[in-house]
Amino acid sequence: MPLSTSRRxxxxxxxxxxxxxxxxxKIKGINLAQGVCDTPxxxxxxxxxxxxxxxxxNSYTRAEGLAPIRGAVADKMxxxxxxxxxxxxxxxxxxxxTGAFYxxxxxxxxxxxxxxxxxxxxxxxxxxxTAVEAVPTYLTLRAPDWSFSPEDLERVVTPRTRAIMINTPxxxxxxxxxxxxxxxxxxxxxxxxxxxxxxxxxxYFVYEGKHISPATLPxxxxxxxxxxxxxxxxxxxxxxxGYTICDRKWAQAIAxxxxxxxxxxxAPLQIGVAEGICKLPESFYQEIxxxxxxxxxxxxxxxxxxxxxxxxxxxxxxxxxxxxILSGSTSKEKSMxxxxxxxxxxxxxxxxxxxxxxxxxxxxxxxxTDKELEEACRRLRKLPAALGERQSLATPRV
Ligand code: PLP
Numbered sequence: 001m002p003l004s005t006s007r008r009x010x011x012x013x014x015x016x017x018x019x020x021x022x023x024x025x026k027i028k029g030i031n032l033a034q035g036v037c038d039t040p041x042x043x044x045x046x047x048x049x050x051x052x053x054x055x056x057x058n059s060y061t062r063a064e065g066l067a068p069i070r071g072a073v074a075d076k077m078x079x080x081x082x083x084x085x086x087x088x089x090x091x092x093x094x095x096x097x098t099g100a101f102y103x104x105x106x107x108x109x110x111x112x113x114x115x116x117x118x119x120x121x122x123x124x125x126x127x128x129x130t131a132v133e134a135v136p137t138y139l140t141l142r143a144p145d146w147s148f149s150p151e152d153l154e155r156v157v158t159p160r161t162r163a164i165m166i167n168t169p170x171x172x173x174x175x176x177x178x179x180x181x182x183x184x185x186x187x188x189x190x191x192x193x194x195x196x197x198x199x200x201x202x203x204y205f206v207y208e209g210k211h212i213s214p215a216t217l218p219x220x221x222x223x224x225x226x227x228x229x230x231x232x233x234x235x236x237x238x239x240x241x242g243y244t245i246c247d248r249k250w251a252q253a254i255a256x257x258x259x260x261x262x263x264x265x266x267a268p269l270q271i272g273v274a275e276g277i278c279k280l281p282e283s284f285y286q287e288i289x290x291x292x293x294x295x296x297x298x299x300x301x302x303x304x305x306x307x308x309x310x311x312x313x314x315x316x317x318x319x320x321x322x323x324x325i326l327s328g329s330t331s332k333e334k335s336m337x338x339x340x341x342x343x344x345x346x347x348x349x350x351x352x353x354x355x356x357x358x359x360x361x362x363x364x365x366x367x368x369t370d371k372e373l374e375e376a377c378r379r380l381r382k383l384p385a386a387l388g389e390r391q392s393l394a395t396p397r398v
Contacts, residue, residue, distance in 0.1 A: 011130050016351035024345035030376040032364045033345040039235045039369065044279040049272025061267050063259035065093025069274035073243050076277050081213040089248040092255045093270055095262040097201050097229035097242035098124055103261065104225050104244055105132045107253035108195055113162035120352030122171045138354055144311040146175040150184040163195035166214055169202040172320055172352050172363045174313020176209040186217040196220065200228040202316040204285045207293045209314050222247045230273050239269045292317055295366040295373055302377040306384055317367045323360055325387065335362045341386040342379045
């Protein structure tokens with residue numbers, strides 16, 4: 001047999017987001033495609049990591065992470081999320097929440113297990129499930145408010161369903177799951193005996209409603225694998241520090257797989273994050289909400305004005321907008337049209353749907369400095385004129 005990549009590799013594709021970032025770079029455009037926070041890293045976090053390096057905290061750590069960060073995370077989980085957890089046995093520090101989800105899937109899912117994924121989904125969730133040979137089944141949320149019903153859950157469950165994935169607040173829809181919706185999921189998960197994976201990386205980015213951790217609902221603690229991290233909150237996407245909170249029954253297997261793939265999260269950066277959690281005041285987190293609310297309103301106001309009607313997100317920092325006015329028969333073509341006409345890069349909606357559901361959508365990210373976002377909005381406001389010009393060129397004179 002000739003040499004080839006694995007069947008697994010053949011099933012994975014380059015992220016659309018990366019493709020768009022490359023196109024944007026070519027024309028020196030403004031990249032609203034990628035979720036990269038350009039906002040500064042808090043000094044407590046930066047200094048904490050620097051001091052840790054100087055103090056010699058540069059070696060491998062326990063797979064579960066260093067004691068100061070496990071303690072700091074457990075304390076934060078009690079204060080912010082309302083979850084009591086033992087820092088020794090129920091907190092695992094990972095290489096980002098991406099590493100947390102991958103290790104959790106390896107530890108808890110068997111090949112062929114079905115996992116319910118709300119759609120539009122975050123591509124890494126889908127690709128991680130595919131990589132571990134789990135089978136995603138899709139529950140499509142109804143735009144523009146991204147709703148679903150308890151009956152929708154029953155329609156997608158089968159005897160092979162092993163888990164359901166929640167992302168609240170969600171990328172790309174900005175949905176913040178309500179208590180009522182989480183109660184439906186809790187009831188459903190208990191009746192069908194499912195694991196609940198919940199990715200809460202945007203927990204501090206909430207503009208309407210309240211962040212609720214599914215593990216706090218009655219009966220949910222032992223079946224819920226809560227995943228989050230500090231990439232977004234502390235603007236340290238390149239540091240790779242995240243965590244899993246779960247019942248001790250699952251924690252050891254999850255830590256084992258994290259050890260196998262990543263060994264540990266970067267040691268001094270674990271300490272930087274721990275110091276940030278311990279030292280930053282409550283007001284720091286409230287400021288994030290205010291700062292990003294301003295960015296959301298600036299972008300959504302502009303999109304509304306130019307006819308790319310946004311679905312205004314309640315949380316996270318992405319906007320899905322209706323791309324009807326852009327030329328192109330697919331969302332990829334529409335997003336290329338926008339890049340060509342305005343120099344603003346977005347992600348095609350098809351990246352978040354398994355079927356054709358995203359073909360009329362494009363996603364904007366507003367995790368940018370105010371200066372960059374204002375420039376992007378200035379460029380976007382030129383769209384109606386640019387489209388008008390093309391229209392008149394295309395219309396034959398009589
Ligand atoms: N989860 C969601 C929903 C995301 O949107 C992202 C990044 O865009 C991540 C996880 C990545 O988090 P981390 O940097 O902790 O791996």
